[in-house]
Amino acid sequence: MANPNGIGASVRRREDQRFLTGRGNYTDDFKRLNMTHAVHVRSPYAHARILGIDASGALAMPGVVAVLTGADMEADKVGSLPCGWQIHSKDGSPMKEPPHYPLARDRVRYVGDAVAVVIAETREQARDAAEAVVVDYEELPAAATSTRAIDGSAPLVHDDAPGNVCYDWHLGDKAAVDAAFAQATHVATIDLVNQRLVPNAMEPRAALGEYDPSNGEYTLTTTSQNPHVTRLLMGAFVLGIPEHKLRVVAPDVGGGFGSKIFHYGEEAVVTWAARKVGRPVKWTADRSESFLTDAHGRDHVSHAEMAMDADGNFLALRVSTLANLGAYLSTFAPSIPTYLYATLLAGQYKTPAIYAEVKAVFTHTAPVDAYRGAGRPEACYLIERLVDVAAGVVGLDKTEIRRRNFVPAEAMPYQTPVALQYDTGDFAKNLDIALPLVDYDGFRQRRADSRARGKLRGIGFATYIEACGIAPSNVAGALGARAGLYECAEVRFHPTGSVTVFTGAHSHGQGHETTFAQIVAERFGIPIENVEIVHGDTNKIPFGMGTYGSRSLAVGGSALVKAMDKVERKAKKIAAHMLEAAETDIEVKDGRFTVAGTDKSLGIGDIALQAYVPHNFPLDELEPGLDEQAFYDPKNFTYPNGCHVCEVEIDPDTGVTTIVNFAAVDDFGRVINPLIVEGQVHGGLVQGIGQALFENCVYDEESGQLVTGSYMDYCMPRADDVPSFTVRYHEDQPCTHNPLGVKGCGEAGTIGAAAAVINAVVDALSDYGVTHMDMPATPEKVWRVIREATPAMAAE
Amino acid sequence: MYAFTYQRPKSLADAAAAIQAEEAKLLGGGQTLLPTLKQRLAQPSDLIDLGGIAELKGIREADGGLEIGAFARHAEVAHSDLVKRVIPALASLAEGIGDRQVRNMGTLGGSIANADPSADYPSAVVALKAAVTTDRRTIAGDDFFTGMFETALEPGEIIKSVRFARPDKAAYAKFRNPASRYAIVGVFVARFGGEVRVAVTGAAGSVFRAEAFESALAADFRADALNGLSVEADGLNADIHASAEYRAHLVTVMAKRAVAAAG
């Protein structure tokens, strides 16, 4: 009988009970005896020299325990925050990797850069005193955008990065691309900006540091997507604390979207300060700090060209991108505009030759790193916009040009010209499912109806493919990752048959406590209530690389399967012993162990009990216990793919765009929990729509001040901004190289949606000669193109 | 927030006495004041919460129009059957303020005292020939708003209620800021017999009347009567959400929509 809570069941998220009743345990909820509160003194300038810091007034204020600065950290030999990925430039030279100290030493490089920390009895006292710390700054000119940073006259962010260039990298076969362009009948070109975004996790970052002088152990409780990585980076590189003396706990975390992958300075500050002041130290960002200091996302300026033959077959793609990395290198920053971006530029198409150049630069802005999709939305947006332009150049329907160039399902596995090998995917099928969902045939009529009402209607397509399940360690290593990216799981049966799973993946909204438990319940035929998923604590979990890049299930779930395999093998041995049969005669199904051809059988619960209370195990062959651990290193990336279609209506009087329909067809391989998958898709779509229509992180060009530093100016998408989505998936193309056949679904919505929306907006405006509009397509921008085009139209 | 002393007087007289303290501030629904305090942009010595004063509450019919207490929450005005019957446009204006949480807390008095250039109520105060009654006097709606975040109120003067005249026809059309949901442009159109008032908020430093629109509509109360009319972009607000030119354009669009909605 199928397990009602097994694989494929839409089990409601078990964790939601505690979240919805206010019983989640978030970092800021933790209170310790004698706990103090930290508030950071942050730079009000984008670029300034620190001439001096006078903390005497602050120190005299009520409740103040300490004021610590970069000089104190330097005296204690605290190191720089390390970068986890090294990129080499075209000329073979390594990227520029200037130091990034948790507290700035002599210069500040963005508004919000931490200069000192005030520790006090209460948070308000710490805030009061932070205002009283007098920092003597000599303000310097700033470069707030990537284009300014490389204009030749810009101030340097780091003296040892000439021209503000971190690296100048490329991928692909330039000669082949140049040759193909020389042969091309048609060339489509586009210049576009993928604007900077603020991640906006609902829970702001927080960190609580503790030090126990009796045994020299430190504990950091933090809002992290990967506590083991934080332990490794902070322990080994920043504070010099060995792993056995450093515990990192990432309890309930309220959203990350990538921004909580990275090791941040505040984590090191509270851990270090806890020992210095001899008391626990807690820091919780307020929303303004989140805007200023969470690692931002995207921020590309690109030029792209597609060479085609007379029939619109893609011959070659050439891309040049300027990527803004911000003031310092965040943990994974260098990999995002390179190996998570340029390697995806084939998209779903069999473009035979691709060449991409990426120049990554420092600016006087917050660091930029992975944000939901991380490089892949930038790639998808660029390709899918360019393909629409190409359709116009060749005169093909937008679905037809895609079909003509899709990598056919029969060509799988398919080696792209940009390093990746797709394992599976049926792109035409995704499109075939999508078209009737949006009644594509009826679109012309709907467009005419809109026009009759004085409105403009457009439809936009985006097909995407992403590389998830990050990452095969050998590949990652060859591409510059300083660590392999496997995952770990431990499956511990308890004597009475319940199970605790320890996973190195981390859930901060993804629902692992449900999905992972379904996999275990299914495998062993036990009720889901008997399975507990533990994550986020380096003292409990052997190791882990954490959650990002839609990797939890593909990599962490595969590790779980591997550990379950081991448990089953061991259980089989125990069963053979208990049933006095040969191990080879034991058949296993849904957690029942049966001697073949007999009715002699045992459940996993009976075996677990015997495993822990044995009297007569043959000790040479069989150890007591039923607790197994596995590390799983993926053989390849996984390749979720899909087709998103958006239909919009524009009010030409105001320029307001309304999304009237949105359909997403996705191939995530095998789906464990359709309800959770659908939720992930919905959230992802809204995030992509947010980028397309609303969100924009703006720094003032001159001063480098963050202009959009609150929700009054930074526009988040809301429920009433989006339609009811039509979401479909198919399971015909399971991943071929992991045991669950899963591909990952966390980022897909965000990757496809932005391109689909902008393609629809541009389509709606096509009568006005519009071929591109940069995001976000705000009402004023749309109104302007209509207004500027209208006299020309009238003249026609 | 900096520390302050919290007071909750029971009468207008007590509040008037309490507000005399140096650096004291009146607290309405707190939707503007509390974020300001949380960001440490103000440091009052005392907060005088007006929520306990019966004289500031309630919605009544008066002189054929409405008298609304300064402490009426936006949600109360939005949902009041009386308001919906007498001046439905006012109820729908209140329903469009911010979000549900803001409407459940924010008050009429707080909104007009604050005189945010992009607040909604100022347009109704001007278009509906309101009279603002304070603990000291009555101020004509036309004289109440004196500039960006500036009113005719004297230091420590407490708004008690606002009287709105009942129009024959009226409607409010708002183009909201997608981020904050305040008005980028809001236009309140009201017709009283042969007189038409068109009050514009959001577009400039303070609410203003679009006189050319008013006379065109007085002659012909149809949206088309505004064809070809526009306000000068010069001097209008400009920010990352909307340029002055766009705002000027929206004033005409919203005015037409208001007229169409007023019927």
Ligand SMILES: Cc1cc2nc3c(=O)[nH]c(=O)nc-3n(C[C@H](O)[C@H](O)[C@H](O)COP(=O)(O)OP(=O)(O)OC[C@H]3O[C@@H](n4cnc5c(N)ncnc54)[C@H](O)[C@@H]3O)c2cc1C
């Ligand atoms: C997210 C958000 C969205 C919003 N969107 C909108 C919107 O779309 N449209 C809109 O119009 N507004 C909007 N607002 C503002 C909201 O309407 C506020 O409620 C209003 O501006 C202030 O009213 P309050 O009662 O909250 O006053 P408070 O914040 O308590 O006080 C504001 C000021 O008024 C003074 N004050 C209060 N009551 C009196 C009184 N009786 N007499 C004299 N002075 C007094 C206070 O001393 C203070 O200076 C929004 C606010 C937020 C937070």
